[in-house]
Amino acid sequence: MRISVIGCGYLGAVHASAMAELGHEVVGVDIDAAKVAELAAGRPPFFEPGLAEILTSATASGRLRFSTDIADAADAEVHFVAVGTPQSAGTNAADLSYVDAAFAALAPHLADGALVVGKSTVPVGTASRLAELLAAVAPQAEVAWNPEFLREGFAVRDTLEPDRLVYGVRDPGGDGRAASVLDRVYRAAIEAGAPRIVTDYATAELVKVAANAFLATKISFINAMAEIADVTGADVTALADAIGHDARIGRRFLNAGVGFGGGCLPKDIRAFTARAEELGRGESLAFLREVDAINLRQRQRVVDLAVAALGGQVHRKRIAVLGVTFKPESDDVRDSPALDVAVQLKGLGADVVATDPEGIENARARHPQLDYVSSTREALRGADLVVLVTEWREYRALDPVDSARLVAGRRIIDARNVLDAAAWRAAGWELRGIGRP
Numbered sequence: 271m272r273i274s275v276i277g278c279g280y281l282g283a284v285h286a287s288a289m290a291e292l293g294h295e296v297v298g299v300d301i302d303a304a305k306v307a308e309l310a311a312g313r314p315p316f317f318e319p320g321l322a323e324i325l326t327s328a329t330a331s332g333r334l335r336f337s338t339d340i341a342d343a344a345d346a347e348v349h350f351v352a353v354g355t356p357q358s359a360g361t362n363a364a365d366l367s368y369v370d371a372a373f374a375a376l377a378p379h380l381a382d383g384a385l386v387v388g389k390s391t392v393p394v395g396t397a398s399r400l401a402e403l404l405a406a407v408a409p410q411a412e413v414a415w416n417p418e419f420l421r422e423g424f425a426v427r428d429t430l431e432p433d434r435l436v437y438g439v440r441d442p443g444g445d446g447r448a449a450s451v452l453d454r455v456y457r458a459a460i461e462a463g464a465p466r467i468v469t470d471y472a473t474a475e476l477v478k479v480a481a482n483a484f485l486a487t488k489i490s491f492i493n494a495m496a497e498i499a500d501v502t503g504a505d506v507t508a509l510a511d512a513i514g515h516d517a518r519i520g521r522r523f524l525n526a527g528v529g530f531g532g533g534c535l536p537k538d539i540r541a542f543t544a545r546a547e548e549l550g551r552g553e554s555l556a557f558l559r560e561v562d563a564i565n566l567r568q569r570q571r572v573v574d575l576a577v578a579a580l581g582g583q584v585h586r587k588r589i590a591v592l593g594v595t596f597k598p599e600s601d602d603v604r605d606s607p608a609l610d611v612a613v614q615l616k617g618l619g620a621d622v623v624a625t626d627p628e629g630i631e632n633a634r635a636r637h638p639q640l641d642y643v644s645s646t647r648e649a650l651r652g653a654d655l656v657v658l659v660t661e662w663r664e665y666r667a668l669d670p671v672d673s674a675r676l677v678a679g680r681r682i683i684d685a686r687n688v689l690d691a692a693a694w695r696a697a698g699w700e701l702r703g704i705g706r707p
């Protein structure tokens with residue numbers, strides 16, 4: 271099929287490449303000329319495992335092109351809108367200006383029968399508003415909403431092999447045209463057995479934010495348990511293992527630590543709360559404010575543990591911060607708990623030396639005041655305290671005996687509860703985890 275993808279960020283660049291990998295003819299459009307040039311040359315402008323491979327093969331095959339000119343999307347039968355919906359400055363609501371601009375820019379170029387498919391995460395009600403706007407200026411086109419559930423770090427696999435497909439359509443009981451167009455786009459996934467749910471716009475929009483709200487709640491739930499564990503001497507990891515055996519609860523997303531960050535979970539729960547208030551149902555989602563507050567408290571908790579580990583004196587102490595991205599296997603530092611902790615420690619007068627396998631460039635662009643080094647050994651050298659904040663494999667695999675030889679003081683905060691505490695203590699380290707004795 272001929273497909274366009276509007277917006278080539280973490281979501282759109284992967285979606286465009288994956289659609290071409292599936293055999294479709296794809297044009298990716300973005301207003302950022304530098305990004306378009308990189309993508310067109312087959313180079314991903316950000317780190318995402320597996321993306322370089324499919325991007326290179328698709329651009330080489332001629333099935334994938336990139337452009338800054340929206341007119342180049344005019345041929346497509348299906349247009350995916352994958353632009354960002356960041357948190358608005360000064361409020362909790364989502365900033366819809368990029369989505370609105372993408373629909374407005376596309377409208378004059380839509381062919382007869384074109385399907386415009388929103389993938390961006392939007393407040394409920396957006397799809398029907400945009401469908402109405404489009405009906406006025408491009409009645410030949412139709413709108414569908416097809417939320418994306420990809421996880422950074424697994425984005426390519428999640429796009430090629432989605433665990434479910436959700437189509438929000440104008441009239442779920444109608445002719446089924448939009449759904450059958452999307453079925454053709456996703457034929458491979460459907461044949462592989464991916465469940466497919468066809469519903470109205472509002473449900474499709476809510477599925478996405480409800481999923482993220484549930485995941486965020488699960489993480490904050492276990493972090494709240496960690497807070498109780500901390501004052502009672504209990505072990506939150508054993509607790510998570512034990513409750514996780516209950517199939518109704520499940521063990522995944524029950525890892526206590528410095529909490530969630532990234533470009534989705536934090537801003538999505540805030541935007542959802544803001545939307546509920548607009549709808550006069552603020553109390554229904556009031557618990558999400560608590561989820562957010564518990565989450566932000568974990569960052570402070572890690573800073574407090576660091577200060578305590580140094581006997582209350584952080585000024586001029588050398589602190590090695592391992593990890594700046596919001597999770598491993600990504601270079602994304604948006605709302606990163608790790609970077610927040612590093613910045614706070616620096617603000618307290620510590621000599622912070624931060625490192626990360628992929629995120630240094632992005633972190634430096636936001637926080638040039640921090641010192642960054644590319645090697646873990648260099649970060650550890652002479653450190654009075656080590657804070658592991660992003661659980662990259664390399665940090666999980668650190669050898670406590672070898673690391674002890676590099677540092678000035680054997681103190682470590684395991685802010686992701688991933689280290690073998692007994693082995694580190696046996697090597698002479700003072701180790702503190704989150705919610706662990």
Ligand code: UDX
Pocket residue numbers: 418419420421422423482485489522523524525526527528529530531532533534535596597
């Ligand atoms: C999330 C959703 O998982 C995905 O479905 C949606 O499309 C976009 O938002 P992502 O932002 O890539 O994906 O990250 P995710 O893997 O969900 O992790 C979010 C944050 O939660 C990370 O900071 C991670 O470190 C943290 N986390 C996750 C925990 O603190 N504990 C856990 O047990 C799991």
